[in-house]
Amino acid sequence: MHEMLNHSTLLLKVECQDIKEYFAGQFVNLQRDDGLIRSYSIANVPQQDGILEFHIRRLPDGRFSEWMHDQIRIGDNIAVSEPQGHCFYLPERADQGLLLVGTGTGLAPLAGILEDALKQGHTGPVTLFHGARTVADLYRIDELREFAQKYDNFSYFPCVSGEPASEGYTAGRADQVALAHMNGWQGWRVFLCGHPDMVSSMKMEAFMQGVSMKDIYTDAFVAAG
Numbered sequence: 001m002h003e004m005l006n007h008s009t010l011l012l013k014v015e016c017q018d019i020k021e022y023f024a025g026q027f028v029n030l031q032r033d034d035g036l037i038r039s040y041s042i043a044n045v046p047q048q049d050g051i052l053e054f055h056i057r058r059l060p061d062g063r064f065s066e067w068m069h070d071q072i073r074i075g076d077n078i079a080v081s082e083p084q085g086h087c088f089y090l091p092e093r094a095d096q097g098l099l100l101v102g103t104g105t106g107l108a109p110l111a112g113i114l115e116d117a118l119k120q121g122h123t124g125p126v127t128l129f130h131g132a133r134t135v136a137d138l139y140r141i142d143e144l145r146e147f148a149q150k151y152d153n154f155s156y157f158p159c160v161s162g163e164p165a166s167e168g169y170t171a172g173r174a175d176q177v178a179l180a181h182m183n184g185w186q187g188w189r190v191f192l193c194g195h196p197d198m199v200s201s202m203k204m205e206a207f208m209q210g211v212s213m214k215d216i217y218t219d220a221f222v223a224a225g
């Protein structure tokens, strides 16, 4: 039985003994037997048992994502590429502010980055804005709230843009809520993951706000060509 993170997002666990060293937030290419390839972000930090976790959102008529939701079975094999990408946490400047903004399954790399940073003892403020249209489209809400209780330096803002926000949620798109909330983020490290439009506009905003380009890490979930 696969675990669902919400009505449309599958938690896929792949045992991969060949990949023991990677940074949470990097992505791999998964390949089906017929050659179809898609990129997915690794959502967990490296484990002893070699389990890689992925958050897979079902897209209407999505060739790869529908197949993963409907047809892949426990015990099936899938080809996994080397980890790629530079959107991950490095334990340098532990007192630096970290701003994480994600839409939809953009939470996958951010969840890994967050876990990595907090477990490695990051001391600076860490602020996560996760956005979706409705509360039902968000996920890991309770877990992230618990993290915010446990770690004084971590703040979590679940944002909804397609329905009125009930208590505990903020109305608006994650990037807009982040812009309204943040002030003085020069010197912060910024991670932007998910919808390509959000990623490119927030990247520009971060730069305009004085964040150094070398401190901006992005993963735009562009559709495969």
Ligand SMILES: Cc1cc2nc3c(=O)[nH]c(=O)nc-3n(C[C@H](O)[C@H](O)[C@H](O)COP(=O)(O)OP(=O)(O)OC[C@H]3O[C@@H](n4cnc5c(N)ncnc54)[C@H](O)[C@@H]3O)c2cc1C
Residues within 6 Å of the ligand: 027, 038, 039, 040, 041, 042, 054, 055, 056, 057, 058, 059, 060, 061, 062, 063, 064, 065, 066, 105, 106, 108, 109, 219, 220, 221, 222, 223, 224
């Ligand atoms: C670096 C990187 C990391 C990624 N990480 C993740 C991840 O962690 N989780 C995840 O679920 N996806 C992730 N993606 C997106 C993923 O690679 C696929 O593009 C996605 O699953 C759709 O593939 P598909 O074969 O199901 O849809 P397709 O058959 O390729 O497309 C079906 C329809 O959906 C549209 N579409 C395709 N992609 C998107 C999209 N991202 N948003 C909205 N509409 C789209 C297409 O234009 C088409 O109309 C990532 C992409 C990149 C580049």
